[in-house]
Amino acid sequence: MKIPRRRRLVAAALALIAILGTTLISTWSDERKAVMAPPTTVSPQQMVTAMPALEALNTLSVKGRASKTGYSRAQFGDGWRDAGNCDIRNLILARDMENEQLQSETDCRVIKGTLHDPYTATTIEFVRGAGTSDDVQIDHVVALSDAWQKGAQQLTSAMREDFANDPLNLLAVEGKANMDKSDADAATWLPPNKDYRCRYVARQIAVKVAYHLWVTAAERDAMAKVLSGCPDQRLPIKTPAN
Numbered sequence: 001m002k003i004p005r006r007r008r009l010v011a012a013a014l015a016l017i018a019i020l021g022t023t024l025i026s027t028w029s030d031e032r033k034a035v036m037a038p039p040t041t042v043s044p045q046q047m048v049t050a051m052p053a054l055e056a057l058n059t060l061s062v063k064g065r066a067s068k069t070g071y072s073r074a075q076f077g078d079g080w081r082d083a084g085n086c087d088i089r090n091l092i093l094a095r096d097m098e099n100e101q102l103q104s105e106t107d108c109r110v111i112k113g114t115l116h117d118p119y120t121a122t123t124i125e126f127v128r129g130a131g132t133s134d135d136v137q138i139d140h141v142v143a144l145s146d147a148w149q150k151g152a153q154q155l156t157s158a159m160r161e162d163f164a165n166d167p168l169n170l171l172a173v174e175g176k177a178n179m180d181k182s183d184a185d186a187a188t189w190l191p192p193n194k195d196y197r198c199r200y201v202a203r204q205i206a207v208k209v210a211y212h213l214w215v216t217a218a219e220r221d222a223m224a225k226v227l228s229g230c231p232d233q234r235l236p237i238k239t240p241a242n
Contacts, residue, residue, distance in 0.1 A: 053202035077161030096172035145183035187218035198230035
């Protein structure tokens with residue numbers, strides 16, 4: 001079956017982002033050893049082989065939250081990163097929606113689409129507009145504020161910008177669910193759609209492994225409880241499909 005040109009463009013852009021992201025993580029591995037000891041010997045290359053989520057969870061350091069002092073969205077870059085003639089927000093909208101309609105062949109803004117929201121198991125007919133654009137929002141699966149309090153303060157500004165724009169850490173979801181979640185971790189918020197919780201927790205773990213962030217004891221216990229019901233759940237593979 002022939003893949004629509006728009007899908008090919010989105011896939012190509014996300015492929016480039018994924019390759020650059022994995023390369024960046026690899027190149028700053030040695031640099032980070034000088035400022036913080038990695039909690040495990042898990043490498044980005046091992047992370048992308050879809051290791052068992054419970055096994056990966058047990059490699060994360062367990063600590064209390066650091067101070068939120070100094071946190072702002074600007075610590076993670078100036079909004080969405082451009083990717084060619086597009087931006088990450090619209091690439092994620094196009095990736096996660098069906099029947100998406102772009103502004104034009106040269107303008108990647110998604111103006112319509114159907115989202116099967118993983119957080120609520122509802123279907124949203126998205127239409128871009130002043131009163132409707134917020135119906136679908138892009139969630140940082142590991143919230144920026146949560147990351148700031150669990151290791152991201154020790155990352156360089158470039159690393160934090162990578163984190164905020166990494167497709168592995170981004171999902172198009174129902175706007176209200178995203179607002180309800182805010183900056184909560186797994187100890188205080190899980191998707192209302194229980195069928196998605198295993199994959200949600202596994203994605204959070206994958207992000208924290210990739211960026212050497214830690215978890216609190218309550219967060220680890222909440223993640224382990226979810227994964228106890230799906231012990232075969234594996235980490236998502238870091239590809240454009242993520």
